[in-house]
Structures are given as C-alpha cells and as structure tokens.
Amino acid sequence: MRCRVSAAPTLNKLQRLWLSETIRLREEQAGPLEDGEANRRARAAGGSLAERIQLRALLLAERDGLVQALRHWQQGARLALAALLLLALLSGAGLAAAALGDGQRPVNLFWALGSLLGLHLLLLFGWALGLLLAGDNASALGRLWLWLSDKLARDAQAAQLAPALLVLLQRAGLGRWGLGVLVHGLWLLALLAALLGLLALLATRRYGFVWESTLLGGDTFVALTQGLGALPALLGFALPDAELIRASGDAALAGEAARHNWAGWLLGALLVYGLLPRLLLMLLCLWRWRRGCAQLTLDTGLPGYDLLRARLLPGSERLGVCDPAPTPTPGVPAEPGSQHSQGALLVAVELDQTRPWPPALPRGVDDAGVIDSREQRQRLLEQLSRFPPARLLVACDPRRSPDRGSLALLGELARSAASTRIWLLPAPPGEALDAARLADWHDALAQLQLPHSAAAPLTWLESGHD
Structure with missing residues (x-):
C-alpha cells in the first residue's frame, strides 16, 4: 500500500541517508522521538526495512525542521566554498608575485621554485601520509570548510548535520575522497592562478634568472636542473643546457634566449609538479566519491536502527505470513485499491x-x-x-x-x-x-x-x- 507523502520533500539518496543518520544520532543522545504518525506512514508505504527507516527519518525531519536546516547547512557550505575559492585565487596570485618579485633584481631560480611548489609538495606528502595512516581524518582545509559551513548555516539544528555526515561517510570510507576533491580542487585553483600570474608577469616585465649557492657547485645545479626539467621537456617545455646553467650561476644572462629558456623551465616545473598531480588526484577522488555514493547503503544492523525493526517491519511481514488482511472496521472504506484513495x-x-x-x-x-x-x-x-x-x-x-x-x-x-x-x-x-x-x-x-x-x-x- 502506498503512503501519501505529499508534505515530504524530494531529496537525493545521499541526503536521505544523511537525514536518517542525523535522526539516529539525535535519538541516541536525547532519547526516542514521538514517531507514531511517521511509523504508520512508513509501514503503509511498504518496502524494505532500510526504505522504511529512510521514509520515517524524512517525515520526522520535515516535522522538526531538519530538512530546512539541511538546506541552510548546504547554503552555508556553498558560501564557505566560495570563500575558500576566492582565498585560493588570491593565494595563487600572491605566490606568483612572491616568486618573481618586482623585476628590479634577478630571480633566484630555486627560491622561486621553492616558493611556488614547496608548501604544495609538503602538504601533498602530508595528505598522502595521512591517507595511509589516519584513514578518513580531514585535512586542515577540510576542517576549515566544515567549520565555516557550520558558522554560515545560522541554524541551531544545522549543528547536528555535520557530525552525522562525517559518521555516515567515514563508515563507508568516503570521507577521505569527498574532502580530497575539495582539497585538491582548491590547490589546483591556487596553482592555476599562480601559473596565470607567472604568465602575466613574464609577459609584461623583463626578468633575469640566476642560481646562487655558497656550498653547492655548478655540476650539482646542472644535474638538479636537468633532472627537474626532464619531465616538462617531454611536454615541449624548454630545458636549459649545461653551459647555460653554469653561466647563470655567475650572473643573470641578458640574452633573450636565456630568459626564454629559464622562464619555460620554471613554467614547466610548476605545471608538471604542481598542477598535474593535483588534477589527477582530484579526478581520482571524484571517481572514488561518485562510485562510493552509488554504493552507499543504510547499515540497518546498527543498534539505533535495529530497535526500529519491530515498529516498522511487523513480525508477520518478517516471517512471510500471508494470512488475509483483517476486515476493516465499520465506517472505513474497504476497497480503495492499493494505489488510490476511494470513498x-x-x-x-x-x-x-x-x-x-x-x-x-x-x-x-x-x-x-x-x-x-x-x-x-x-x-x-x-x-x-x-x-x-x-x-x-x-x-x-x-x-x-x-x-x-x-x-x-x-x-x-x-x-x-x-x-x-x-x-x-x-x-x-x-x-x-x-x-x-x-x-x-x-x-x-x-x-x-x-x-x-x-x-x-x-x-x-x-x-x-x-
């Protein structure tokens, strides 16, 4: 028998599971909710236990304002994401300006490369290590986004939603991939802004490039420069020869070819060691996220859900008893059909x-x-x-x-x-x-x-x- 749920909003699969988890956590903390009507409508709707639990949670969430709180939280999450995207753009532009300077002094190549890629590579290594050792623990950017989302939601009930979402995703191993899409996407935007900033500065100013060291010799810089430039060279970026590298250790070369070679080498290193890893990792996380969301289900074996089994799935249904339905009480129409109301x-x-x-x-x-x-x-x-x-x-x-x-x-x-x-x-x-x-x-x-x-x-x- 289909239940009339006209008052209940239409939500996607993840949102329904999210609300179910929120209701479960709320009842664990504050005790059972008044759910007589929701249970009746869920039983009348039929389906599996998981489907009935989700319908019950949806009805309770609509009654108690959790659906509206969910919308407020999502709106806050979008505002927080917009703020982080703006921060990433400004940070990327700042990286480019800090790497090249004002053009009055020669650009120290490895200082410039370190300022462009140093923090990125350090945090990328930390993310990979955390993924292997700490599981679904959120990165600093992920925690910042969740914190901003709660603050911008401006709804007291929305505070219950973020913990429920994390519990749901971590149980399915999806937290790392969802936050991974966010983290790598922000870094990709920042590095793209840095690349565009470099192109703009290199196109409008004349820079000289030099490497400097008191301890390291020219041969070391030749090997290091050519090693770092080998992969970008496969994509067509310039790779300075050994003579040019050694000459740049004494002073910034005034020749146009030398400036072009070093500028191409710097841009290629940023693209290959900065943008491409973040792009590939973001796509990997996005693929794993979508695949995991498609397979996400409700764990009806949890204690909070198991207690609902007797209320939502009567014993006759669980045992498969097929006795005729009882005669309706006087005054109630007995033949409305299974899909339409009548009488x-x-x-x-x-x-x-x-x-x-x-x-x-x-x-x-x-x-x-x-x-x-x-x-x-x-x-x-x-x-x-x-x-x-x-x-x-x-x-x-x-x-x-x-x-x-x-x-x-x-x-x-x-x-x-x-x-x-x-x-x-x-x-x-x-x-x-x-x-x-x-x-x-x-x-x-x-x-x-x-x-x-x-x-x-x-x-x-x-x-x-x-």
Missing part, C-alpha cells in the same frame, strides 16, 4: 454524549464514529493508512478549546485522506457559541490550511463538490 468518511472528535450522532448520511458515506480515546485514535489512523478515503469530513465541537492534541489529530487525519474538511458543529438549541473560542478555531484551522464551515458539507462528502 467518503465522516468522523467526529470528542463530542458531547448528549449530542445526537451521527446525522443522516447520504448513500455511499460511511461513519467512523466518535474518537474519544487514544486507542480509538490509533486504531482509526492505522486503518486509514491502509485504506485512505478520497473525502474525509471531521466534525468538531467548537465549544471545546482547540488544544494541541486535537489539532495534531486533525493534521494526522488530514494527511490520511485525499481531501479533508472540518465541520464546526452548531451549538445545541438555546445555547450560543463563544465568539473568542470560535475565532481561536478559525485561526488554528487556517494555520493548518484546513477548509472549514459551520454548515454540514454533506453534499461535498457525497459527491466531491458543493
């Missing part, structure tokens, strides 16, 4: 026993009686979850105050039918309704977005129109 139903809530009930009903309209106790309420809601009516008329006595319990029941009843109206019964002869209390009913029903009237809408109940 018309009248139900009253907490009526005075002195009031004559039920009224004369048109043909085809059933009477579900008067709901006075919690047991009657639960029994009717269970029945409606299996056999939802097309039209439901709920009669209320406006002489009673619209308390939270009555309004919650009206909301649950309305969600169990295709269309619902509220009948505010007139006062008995010789008695007048309290105007203030009646106004409270009108305000409360308006907030629930439930149509209501004082006249009996029996024509609508019978035919579906007035």
Whole structure:
C-alpha cells in the first residue's frame, strides 16, 4: 500500500541517508522521538526495512525542521566554498608575485621554485601520509570548510548535520575522497592562478634568472636542473643546457634566449609538479566519491536502527505470513485499491454524549464514529493508512478549546485522506457559541490550511463538490 507523502520533500539518496543518520544520532543522545504518525506512514508505504527507516527519518525531519536546516547547512557550505575559492585565487596570485618579485633584481631560480611548489609538495606528502595512516581524518582545509559551513548555516539544528555526515561517510570510507576533491580542487585553483600570474608577469616585465649557492657547485645545479626539467621537456617545455646553467650561476644572462629558456623551465616545473598531480588526484577522488555514493547503503544492523525493526517491519511481514488482511472496521472504506484513495468518511472528535450522532448520511458515506480515546485514535489512523478515503469530513465541537492534541489529530487525519474538511458543529438549541473560542478555531484551522464551515458539507462528502 502506498503512503501519501505529499508534505515530504524530494531529496537525493545521499541526503536521505544523511537525514536518517542525523535522526539516529539525535535519538541516541536525547532519547526516542514521538514517531507514531511517521511509523504508520512508513509501514503503509511498504518496502524494505532500510526504505522504511529512510521514509520515517524524512517525515520526522520535515516535522522538526531538519530538512530546512539541511538546506541552510548546504547554503552555508556553498558560501564557505566560495570563500575558500576566492582565498585560493588570491593565494595563487600572491605566490606568483612572491616568486618573481618586482623585476628590479634577478630571480633566484630555486627560491622561486621553492616558493611556488614547496608548501604544495609538503602538504601533498602530508595528505598522502595521512591517507595511509589516519584513514578518513580531514585535512586542515577540510576542517576549515566544515567549520565555516557550520558558522554560515545560522541554524541551531544545522549543528547536528555535520557530525552525522562525517559518521555516515567515514563508515563507508568516503570521507577521505569527498574532502580530497575539495582539497585538491582548491590547490589546483591556487596553482592555476599562480601559473596565470607567472604568465602575466613574464609577459609584461623583463626578468633575469640566476642560481646562487655558497656550498653547492655548478655540476650539482646542472644535474638538479636537468633532472627537474626532464619531465616538462617531454611536454615541449624548454630545458636549459649545461653551459647555460653554469653561466647563470655567475650572473643573470641578458640574452633573450636565456630568459626564454629559464622562464619555460620554471613554467614547466610548476605545471608538471604542481598542477598535474593535483588534477589527477582530484579526478581520482571524484571517481572514488561518485562510485562510493552509488554504493552507499543504510547499515540497518546498527543498534539505533535495529530497535526500529519491530515498529516498522511487523513480525508477520518478517516471517512471510500471508494470512488475509483483517476486515476493516465499520465506517472505513474497504476497497480503495492499493494505489488510490476511494470513498467518503465522516468522523467526529470528542463530542458531547448528549449530542445526537451521527446525522443522516447520504448513500455511499460511511461513519467512523466518535474518537474519544487514544486507542480509538490509533486504531482509526492505522486503518486509514491502509485504506485512505478520497473525502474525509471531521466534525468538531467548537465549544471545546482547540488544544494541541486535537489539532495534531486533525493534521494526522488530514494527511490520511485525499481531501479533508472540518465541520464546526452548531451549538445545541438555546445555547450560543463563544465568539473568542470560535475565532481561536478559525485561526488554528487556517494555520493548518484546513477548509472549514459551520454548515454540514454533506453534499461535498457525497459527491466531491458543493
């Protein structure tokens, strides 16, 4: 039997699992939530235990504002990412300016290369070492992004989402790959900005290049320069010869060919040892992330989920018992079909026993009686979850105050039918309704977005129109 979930938003697979994990952690910390309606609707929807758990979590999240908090967190995450992207662009431009200087002095080649690639290579080695030894531990950039996302979300409930996401991803081994996409992407942008900055500076200023050392000789620099330039040379970048390298140890050469060779060597080293590793690692992390997300499932063996098994998956379903369904209680349509609501139903809530009930009903309209106790309420809601009516008329006595319990029941009843109206019964002869209390009913029903009237809408109940 399909459950009507019109109030529940459409979320993707990762978001549904994320909300399920958030609800699980919240119930572990603060105790079980009030979930009677969510459990009924999840059972009525059918499916596996994992699907029912996800639907239950979605309904609870929508009721408690977690879906809106999730949107706020994602918005904060996008703002945090935009801030980090801007920081990466500015950092890359700063690296280029620091490497080449103002052009008044010759550029020390290995100082320039170290300023461009030193921090990148050090952090890249740290990331690889952390990946091997520490598993899913987030890098500094990853932790900064999560912290900024929480701060920019500006929603108290959003604080529960980041821990739940990390737990979900770490259990599946996806944390390292998701944060890896972020870290390598930011570094790729920074190094790309540095490369473009170098090109802009080299195109608009004249730089001389030199290597300097007190301890190392020319042969060492020749071997080091040609070793570092071997891979870029395969891509067409210039590789200075030994004579040019030795000559650049004495002073910056004024020849145009020498400047072009050194500029090409520096750009090639930045591309091959900076941009390409980050690009390849980002693509690797992205591939592993998408592959892992496609295989991500709910671990129903966790204690928090295992406790829901009895409530969401009745014993008859688990054991495969195929006994006929019980006969519906009087007043509830018994043949709505498995996919559509049918029939018309009248139900009253907490009526005075002195009031004559039920009224004369048109043909085809059933009477579900008067709901006075919690047991009657639960029994009717269970029945409606299996056999939802097309039209439901709920009669209320406006002489009673619209308390939270009555309004919650009206909301649950309305969600169990295709269309619902509220009948505010007139006062008995010789008695007048309290105007203030009646106004409270009108305000409360308006907030629930439930149509209501004082006249009996029996024509609508019978035919579906007035």
